[in-house]
Amino acid sequence: MSQPSDSSSIVTAAMLAIGDELLSGRTKDKNIGHLADVLTLSGIDLKEVRIVADEEDAIVEALNALRTRYDYVFTSGGIGPTHDDITADAVSKAFRLPCVHDPDAMRLLGGMYQRREMEFTEARQRMARMPEGARHIANPVSTAPGFIVENVYVMAGVPQVFQAMLDNVVAELRTGAKMLSRTLPCPFGEGDIGTALTAIQKAHPQTSIGSYPKYDGQRFSTEIVVRARHAEDLVPAAEAVMLMVRELEEKRIPSNVSPDA
């Protein structure tokens, strides 16, 4: 059920990544960047990300802050079968819903383990738990479903599963005006271009111009990213940036050896 996109509106989202292992450094998160890529391509603005530990109060508080503020919230982690997987309980508590063994999920998982002649242990049954009435998110990798309550999409932490679940929900999301962007390489450090870039930003208020320093261990250069909802705003601003870079090159400012961080 693909929702029509509304090219005049802005749709916002937040992510809540859940797991002690992300905060101890044991696991380096890969889901935030992937979600950011997918949402940006879809015309949904990711506005905030939070990472919290496997602690019920922390999850409940963050989830309630985010779900009331943004159109969508996507969570990762904590929906496996072990005692430290408490996301289903925390999401239920945030919505003041009972956390139940969902009958459809019990059938789905029970059938799968039966076909594999494996015991449907109490631990495995934990993966069927979700807030009463939640909709499933199909999990083609390992069966145990994610779930949706109102505007909150609860998905697994294992990146392959997170990505597969996201693929299964992205088509149903309401999307807004896509942010168009143009990335312009610039051989100069930010200190050389900052003043001129500020003037260009002021002259093109419908755009958002970012400059991102790159450091290769010896020299700084810059990538300038011009973003706008509409091409008629984007193109003249990008042309102004390119003109500025060309003029600096003609002056041969040797500033790519400058230490502008």
Add this chain to the structure above:
Amino acid sequence: MSQPSDSSSIVTAAMLAIGDELLSGRTKDKNIGHLADVLTLSGIDLKEVRIVADEEDAIVEALNALRTRYDYVFTSGGIGPTHDDITADAVSKAFRLPCVHDPDAMRLLGGMYQRREMEFTEARQRMARMPEGARHIANPVSTAPGFIVENVYVMAGVPQVFQAMLDNVVAELRTGAKMLSRTLPCPFGEGDIGTALTAIQKAHPQTSIGSYPKYDGQRFSTEIVVRARHAEDLVPAAEAVMLMVRELEEKRIPSNVSPDA
């Protein structure tokens, strides 16, 4: 000025990563995982991370929420010379301090550009701005300092600079009891071990036992991480986990083909 560590206390921290590019997917953050590693090794518990856009209100609100709740807050990003670098202004606003061109930072940067026979542009002078009275964080990579206000450490977003700045402040941080940990590989999926692991966790309440599914594209296995502040708590819990894994292996449960996410 290295602070003595207090092996009985718990010291907490949060991170605030600032930048549109992290939320658009353009830049994949590398600083969160690095900070997590360094703090864990230092005996400081990273409890929460937030990523926000280059928007003053969002930065101020997140910073005020985090700095009142945790012992330390570390920020990354937004302290360069261009118009979209607004972290100094936002931190000043959060602390209700004027944002000024710091005299020492002006001398430091002015002298550096003079030696390099480069113009100390208005944009470059932006890098000397910080809340009045802030202490510097030395930047051995590209000179422009980070800064410290009370318990908030403001650092660059470029990973090489972030890491160098962190190296320069970590020795002065108050540290608590280091979290000890033992990582135990387990060839079984979480569904096979969940029930037994819950029992072990209950029997060893001074430990925190996490299990992390790994998926290689075909099979799930698990890494079990036992954590505790004291070795006398850690060792018996880790031994109980190893015994459980051995007993499962003796039963030859073929569960590493199980789809436990």
